[in-house]
Amino acid sequence: MIRGLTDGMEEYMKNQQGDSFSQLGLQNVSDPDETYAQILRDDYASYINNFRDFENQLIGKLDSTKLVDRTRENTKQQTEIAAQIQKRNLERYGGAGLSGAQLQEQQNAAQRQGQLSLAGSVNNARVQQRQINQSLLQEITGIGLGVNAGALSSLGTAAQGEVARRGAYKQAKAGYSSNMIGMGTSILAAFMI
Amino acid sequence: MSKPKKSDYQASETDKASAAVGLAQKNFFDKAIKPRIVEGTANAFRDEDSLIAMGEGRAAADTMQGLTMNPNRQAVQSINNQANLVMAGSDQLLQGATQGYTGALSDQVSGVKAGAGIANQTVSGLAQASKISTTDTLNLAKADYTKSAGMIKGLQKVGTGLGSAYTTMQGYNKGRNDDDKVGIFG
Numbered sequence: 001m002i003r004g005l006t007d008g009m010e011e012y013m014k015n016q017q018g019d020s021f022s023q024l025g026l027q028n029v030s031d032p033d034e035t036y037a038q039i040l041r042d043d044y045a046s047y048i049n050n051f052r053d054f055e056n057q058l059i060g061k062l063d064s065t066k067l068v069d070r071t072r073e074n075t076k077q078q079t080e081i082a083a084q085i086q087k088r089n090l091e092r093y094g095g096a097g098l099s100g101a102q103l104q105e106q107q108n109a110a111q112r113q114g115q116l117s118l119a120g121s122v123n124n125a126r127v128q129q130r131q132i133n134q135s136l137l138q139e140i141t142g143i144g145l146g147v148n149a150g151a152l153s154s155l156g157t158a159a160q161g162e163v164a165r166r167g168a169y170k171q172a173k174a175g176y177s178s179n180m181i182g183m184g185t186s187i188l189a190a191f192m193i
Numbered sequence: 194m195s196k197p198k199k200s201d202y203q204a205s206e207t208d209k210a211s212a213a214v215g216l217a218q219k220n221f222f223d224k225a226i227k228p229r230i231v232e233g234t235a236n237a238f239r240d241e242d243s244l245i246a247m248g249e250g251r252a253a254a255d256t257m258q259g260l261t262m263n264p265n266r267q268a269v270q271s272i273n274n275q276a277n278l279v280m281a282g283s284d285q286l287l288q289g290a291t292q293g294y295t296g297a298l299s300d301q302v303s304g305v306k307a308g309a310g311i312a313n314q315t316v317s318g319l320a321q322a323s324k325i326s327t328t329d330t331l332n333l334a335k336a337d338y339t340k341s342a343g344m345i346k347g348l349q350k351v352g353t354g355l356g357s358a359y360t361t362m363q364g365y366n367k368g369r370n371d372d373d374k375v376g377i378f379g
Contacts, residue, residue, distance in 0.1 A: 032208070
């Protein structure tokens with residue numbers, strides 16, 4: 001069995017000659033504990049520097065009115081564009097045979113519909129904005145819950161460690177006292193007998 | 194029982210390889226992947242307005258092209274033609290803006306999620322580091338306690354021995370004094 005294993009290992013080593021671990025030039029980690037602690041400290045600093053601002057920006061978008069604001073602007077712009085198109089077309093068709101009253105009525109209708117359109121579009125924008133903000137809130141809640149759970153778990157571990165250290169200290173103190181009393185009693189007894 | 198050698202407590206080859214590979218992979222992640230995540234997130238925030246504008250632009254262009262491609266006399270005479278253009282254009286612009294905004298937000302959320310994921314791994318790692326540190330502290334304290342308990346036991350033995358010797362010596366002296374008394378007066 002052992003012989004078989006050794007043969008297998010030799011064969012494995014032969015096959016691996018092209019992929020030697022040492023050729024990778026990996027860094028030697030002399031103190032894994034300190035390296036780990038340093039990496040974690042750097043990681044946290046990197047997270048704060050790189051992501052905290054984005055998180056705050058995203059949280060700031062929870063009350064966004066961007067769609068509503070843009071829709072208000074867009075509808076006004078669209079009204080002007082449509083009026084210009086109509087004006088060009090009327091010129092192209094030489095007034096299209098419309099009387100002054102008809103042209104006036106056309107303008108009135110355009111203005112009325114323009115205002116209705118503005119109100120309707122802004123209302124739609126409000127509904128959509130609310131939906132988007134709500135789903136963003138859900139995403140942020142999910143992210144926040146993960147962060148909160150991680151933080152609590154970490155604090156729990158720290159608290160456990162503290163309790164364990166405190167308990168060990170008390171036990172050690174009690175043990176030391178007990179040993180000292182035992183020693184004193186034994187010595188005293190030896191002198192008295 | 195021989196004195197413990199420090200060399201017996203050194204990291205094994207597997208431990209060393211594990212730490213070296215872990216550090217190499219961590220460096221790769223930090224240099225090659227993390228900057229991309231940060232850059233992607235920054236781009237998602239930076240491009241929000243242009244993404245919305247792109248959605249709006251396409252929507253407006255498609256709508257206006259469709260509705261004004263063939264202007265005819267009847268359409269020009271229509272009372273509602275201009276108003277319909279406004280309504281259709283505004284609605285489509287809103288749809289385009291919504292799509293652009295939703296897309297941008299989705300990218301932003303993904304970036305922030307990735308960042309939070311990295312942060313959670315860090316926090317969990319810190320908890321583990323704290324555990325390791327506590328274990329280390331407790332082991333050191335235990336070793337100190339064992340040493341001190343050993344010393345107390347040693348002192349106890351010495352003290353007890355001295356006590357016994359003192360008692361024996363007292364008995365001896367007492368006996369000798371008794372003998373002396375017998376010798377003088379006996």
